[in-house]
Amino acid sequence: MAIGHRPGGTPEDVAEATDRFNMAVMGLRLAGRSNAVSKLHGEVSRSMFADLWPDLPDDEVPITSVTNGVHAGTWVSADMTDLLSRHVLPEWDEADAGSWARIWSTPDDELWRVKDQARSRLVAFVRERMKQRAIEAGTSTSEASWADDLLDPNALTIGFARRFATYKRANLLLAQGERLQKLLLDPDRPVQFVFAGKAHPADDQGKEMIRQIVSYAKELGVRHRFVFLDDYDIAVARSLYQGADIWLNTPRRPHEACGTSGEKAALNGTLNCSILDGWWDEMFDGENGWAITSAEDHEDLVVRDQLEADSLFDLLEHQIVPLFHDRPAGSGVPRRWLRRVKANLASLGPQVVASRMVRDYVTELYEPTATTADALRGDGHARARDLSAWKARVVDGWGAVKVDSVEASDDIADLGATREVCVTVALGDLVPDDVAVQLVHGRVGQHDELEAPATTTLACDDPSARPAVYRGAVPCDLPGRYGFTVRVAPANADLPTPPRPRPPHLGLTPPST
Numbered sequence: 001m002a003i004g005h006r007p008g009g010t011p012e013d014v015a016e017a018t019d020r021f022n023m024a025v026m027g028l029r030l031a032g033r034s035n036a037v038s039k040l041h042g043e044v045s046r047s048m049f050a051d052l053w054p055d056l057p058d059d060e061v062p063i064t065s066v067t068n069g070v071h072a073g074t075w076v077s078a079d080m081t082d083l084l085s086r087h088v089l090p091e092w093d094e095a096d097a098g099s100w101a102r103i104w105s106t107p108d109d110e111l112w113r114v115k116d117q118a119r120s121r122l123v124a125f126v127r128e129r130m131k132q133r134a135i136e137a138g139t140s141t142s143e144a145s146w147a148d149d150l151l152d153p154n155a156l157t158i159g160f161a162r163r164f165a166t167y168k169r170a171n172l173l174l175a176q177g178e179r180l181q182k183l184l185l186d187p188d189r190p191v192q193f194v195f196a197g198k199a200h201p202a203d204d205q206g207k208e209m210i211r212q213i214v215s216y217a218k219e220l221g222v223r224h225r226f227v228f229l230d231d232y233d234i235a236v237a238r239s240l241y242q243g244a245d246i247w248l249n250t251p252r253r254p255h256e257a258c259g260t261s262g263e264k265a266a267l268n269g270t271l272n273c274s275i276l277d278g279w280w281d282e283m284f285d286g287e288n289g290w291a292i293t294s295a296e297d298h299e300d301l302v303v304r305d306q307l308e309a310d311s312l313f314d315l316l317e318h319q320i321v322p323l324f325h326d327r328p329a330g331s332g333v334p335r336r337w338l339r340r341v342k343a344n345l346a347s348l349g350p351q352v353v354a355s356r357m358v359r360d361y362v363t364e365l366y367e368p369t370a371t372t373a374d375a376l377r378g379d380g381h382a383r384a385r386d387l388s389a390w391k392a393r394v395v396d397g398w399g400a401v402k403v404d405s406v407e408a409s410d411d412i413a414d415l416g417a418t419r420e421v422c423v424t425v426a427l428g429d430l431v432p433d434d435v436a437v438q439l440v441h442g443r444v445g446q447h448d449e450l451e452a453p454a455t456t457t458l459a460c461d462d463p464s465a466r467p468a469v470y471r472g473a474v475p476c477d478l479p480g481r482y483g484f485t486v487r488v489a490p491a492n493a494d495l496p497t498p499p500r501p502r503p504p505h506l507g508l509t510p511p512s513t
Contacts, residue, residue, distance in 0.1 A: 003029055007051050028052060028063070032369045032496035036065040037258040040281040044254050055487075057453070066364060067279050068258040069357030074234075075264040077242040079114045084345075093353050100349040108338045115245070115269055115341070120153040122243025126194060126227055127151070133230065150224055155190035156324040158273075159244030159265070161229075161237055164199040164206040167255040171209045174216060175309040183316060184225040189325040191316070194244070196229040196236045241265045246320060249274035250312065252304075253281075253294045263352035269341045273315060275308065283351055288344040290315050372496055387494045390434070394490050400428025401435065404467055406486050408474070418473040423458060423486050426467045432460040436491035437470040441484035450483060 004026035028034050028049055036042035042065030046058050053061050072093040076084075084092040087106045089099045131147035151157070164170050173180050173193070183191045195213050199206030210228070217228045229236050241247075247265035249256075249272065256278035263279060266272060272289035274280045284291050292315065295307035323337050350356060376384040404424040423437055437460075442453035458470035474484050 007054065024049070025052065032372060033365050034063045035365060036063060038067045038279050038282060039065050040254055040278065041065060041257045060455075064364065066357060066360045067282065067351075068260050068263070069352055069354040070260050070263045070267070071354045072267050075238060075241050076267050077114070077118055079117060080242070080268050083110065083114050084349075088349070092349070094355045095350060097346075097350045100346050103342050103345045103349070106342065108333050108335050111269065111338055111341065112333045116153075118243045118268065119157055119245065120243075122157065122194070122239050123151045123153045125239045125243075126229065129229055129236075130227065150227060151192050151194070152190050152225075155192045155225070156246065156321060157244050158191065158193045158246040158248050159195075159240040159270070160193065160248045161196040161232065161240045162249075162259075162261050164197045164209050165203065166205040166209070167252045169209075169250045169252065169305065170195065170197065171212045172250040172305060172309050172312065174212055175305055176313050179313045179317070181222060183313075183321065184222045186321075189321050190225070191321055192225040192227075193248075194227050194229065194240060196232045196240060198232045237261075237264075241270060242268045244270045245324060246270065247272050247274070249277075249280065250292065250308070251275055251277045252301075253277040253296050260352075263348070266344055266348045266352055269345060271340060271344055273312070273320065279352070283348055285343075285347055287340065288347045289340070290320060369496065372494065376494060383494060387492065390492055394430065394434055397427075397429040398490075400426065401430060401488055402426050403486055403488065408484075415476060415479055417476050419476060419484075420473050421458070421471065421484070421486075423470045424467050425470060425488060432463045432468050434490065434492075436489045437468075438487050438489065439472055439474055439484050440487060441474045441482065443478045444481035444483040448483075450485070 001021060004021040004023065006022065006025055029052070036045040042063060043058075045063045046061035049063065050056070050058050050061050073081075081092075083106065084103075088102050089095040092099070127147050127150050130150055131144045134144035134147060135141060160170060162168060162170075184193075195217070197210070199210055214228050217223055217226045219226075241261070241264045244265060247262050247270050249259060249262050251259065253275050254277055256275075259274075259278035259280070262272045262274060266289075272280060272284075273292065274284075274289070275292045275294050276284060277294075280289075280291070292308060293311035295304045295311075298304040298307065323340070324334055326336055327334055376387065402425070404426050405422075406424075407422045409420040421439060425435070425437055427435065437458045439456045439458060440450065440453045441456065442450040445451045456472055456474070458472035461469040461471060474482070476482050
């Protein structure tokens with residue numbers, strides 16, 4: 001059972017949650033390779049589980065990332081599918097970036113017609129859904145006719161649909177109630193919001209957010225422009241992804257692992273306005289949507305929410321709403337808005353589709369893992385037995401391994417030059433092939449830490465000599481103070497993850513406690 005406990009936790013001591021059996025810890029120890037579902041999620045995960053590799057810096061913890069993608073055929077409208085098939089490729093959901101760039105040649109009028117019709121369908125869907133709900137609640141058909149006036153098919157439509165988890169902050173807009181009401185009641189530049197989602201039955205805060213949204217939506221002054229759809233399902237989600245002009249995402253960074261709703265919206269030509277979290281953190285380029293400024297340095301969550309709500313409304317008031325309603329005289333087509341829609345499709349199209357995700361999993365994780373597994377199974381599992389014996393031998397002999405000396409050439413080197421390094425290592429009963437002697441080098445920070453360090457593996461002079469001598473060079477390719485340190489790690493081509501500086505368990509069994 002110890003394999004599922006963090007360092008310091010034991011099966012006998014389960015009083016604290018940190019000492020309980022943890023499936024993620026067990027999985028990381030048993031897996032040949034591990035991944036997060038976005039680059040930022042990878043950074044967070046490496047930090048969260050760094051204690052499982054106590055001798056590695058966080059950025060070398062062996063958790064990589066493959067950013068989630070979405071199945072385009074499930075979510076993209078028929079009209080948008082037809083447009084992409086004609087202007088990108090018939091197999092647009094498997095197209096590369098070069099093919100997606102063809103979207104720039106799509107006539108503005110044609111692209112706008114697709115988005116305009118999708119918005120009209122969303123408005124019709126909302127009206128019918130709300131009317132039906134009113135009738136089911138006991139309202140007469142005539143009394144429920146108020147739903148026929150909900151929303152405006154020509155208004156900027158902002159969608160928000162997802163699980164109502166607390167960290168997703170569906171109610172962030174309500175923190176600036178007066179500014180929200182001003183947007184909703186502007187007769188010259190109409191704006192409307194459609195919310196949908198569900199909270200986990202045990203998530204009282206999530207349910208409270210829904211209550212706040214519903215309560216606001218019922219206010220007579222704004223209910224025609226601010227709608228909450230209950231009984232969230234795929235039909236609701238699909239209508240919103242396709243018909244919204246803006247997809248709103250307001251999580252507390254860095255709590256969003258990926259957040260694929262925005263990816264589904266993007267493939268429909270819907271622009272994201274989001275905190276830089278999850279997938280958006282790595283794919284926002286300044287032109288393909290908008291980024292809400294995060295105030296994550298503020299520990300006071302109330303202050304943080306206010307600051308981030310300010311940023312959101314600044315974007316809406318000064319950039320998003322004016323851009324959508326900017327129509328050249330006589331055309332009725334928001335051409336500058338459509339340039340951003342095309343930037344969204346050209347940049348995000350090849351990145352957010354499931355085919356890219358599957359390709360990444362296959363090439364970066366599945367194929368290497370399968371290759372290793374096949375090799376270890378071959379010849380009656382001979383290599384697996386050899387690897388097991390090697391691990392036992394390295395663990396037994398590691399206590400005798402130590403760095404005897406480190407010698408380097410001139411302390412001062414010109415930019416672009418190299419510093420020669422010679423390291424003498426006592427290996428005890430091990431041999432040079434059992435270890436990797438590495439230089440970890442980089443610019444020295446103000447606290448004498450190495451900033452964004454790189455790693456160089458040294459070469460052994462004479463494998464038969466004892467102690468073993470290793471040589472290499474530190475490239476001085478950055479100005480300022482540049483430093484290095486030396487480390488020794490176990491090395492074997494059959495290890496599924498990179499060498500680690502200390503081998504108490506070599507990635508398979510838990511450290512002793």
